[in-house]
Amino acid sequence: MKNESEPTNQGRRDFLGAAAGLTAAAVAPGMMLHTVDSEAAAPTGGVSDAHRWGLLVDTSKCADGCTACVDACDQENGLNLQSQPLGDDELKWQNQRATWIRKVKLQDNLTGQVTNLPLMCQHCEHPPCVDVCPTGASFKRADGIVMVDRHTCIGCRYCMMACPYKARSFIHEQVDQKLTRAPRGKGCVESCNLCAHRLDTGDISTACADACSAEGHQALVFGDLKDPTGPLRQALAKKPNRQIRQDLGLNTGVRYAGI
């Protein structure tokens, strides 16, 4: 299945890469004509496979009880604007509300060793969520970010079943308040997109990694897996690290040290 789908993805990637290049050329002169949208983000050249974005999580630095990354993600992506449906059970709501990043605590029962780690979409190179999607809504961008095109998503939730990391959430109810950068609609699935809105406007950072650094933990390093001199590759070269469920051969973009 995986091997079969690979040439298809590659073709699509080339096509999209070319399409993105063309538009950049066509749009740029238009931007000059109007000052109206100068307040909106200045576009970068668009997504390209010259990058593959990823994260390194150093679990030894991830503090017990700290939720800085989770809170920052909630704010950045408008997840804090979700409201509990009237009369809904609190526990049920906590299970159902969309979360892009979760704190997971592991304990080795023999040694008592406790490990804390944040878990989000791992941005698999061979994403099962994309393989199973019947509409093509779940897709991988040229730069390795796995996203849902919610214009095409029919809410079947196959991808949620297929994801080994429980990374995806379903929006059960109409959401009243939305941020411009984070649309959100009833009946669609969504998950971490590595703050694509930042990357697309030339800001190489994610809310979670920024927040973790601001707290002084430095447990998250964000960067380009294809840049051997960049901060991520430097960090990966220094620390022994692995993928969660490495046995599945998904070649995730998010790597963990200390597990």
Added chain:
Amino acid sequence: MAEVLSKGVLLAFLSVALGLSAMAKAEGVGDFVQPSSKAASVENCVEPTEYMRRNHFELIRHQRDETVYGGIRGAKHSLSGCVSCHVGYDSQGTPLEIDAEGQFCSSCHDYAAVEMNCFDCHATVPKGEAWNHEVAAVHAHPTGAAPLAATSAER
């Protein structure tokens, strides 16, 4: 004879009245730009007005795919651009939801009886717009501990 004449006069009068009212209607239809919106102060939309009236959705839909798959944001045919330019403001300067009754998008869509689903998912007022270079400057050190200062783009 007198009857025929009066009929003629009546017809002429009617046709003039109808013609006038049709003209008045036509003027009323184009007039959905909110006086308090940024759009009211610029000469025309990102494309000529007549073109936009008929084809705005073709442009938005094309840009949608550019943005979702190609990561091109803040381009001139983006929906967030429509909202930030066409949103009206009340006397306190608070933006009014663009799909609220009488506001830019809904007033024309109501008139044309075309249902609009954009705002089931998309923001109806400019709020937390995608990052731009102004915001990115605050994050000069990508992995550093830069404070998350709100800028005009984030509102």
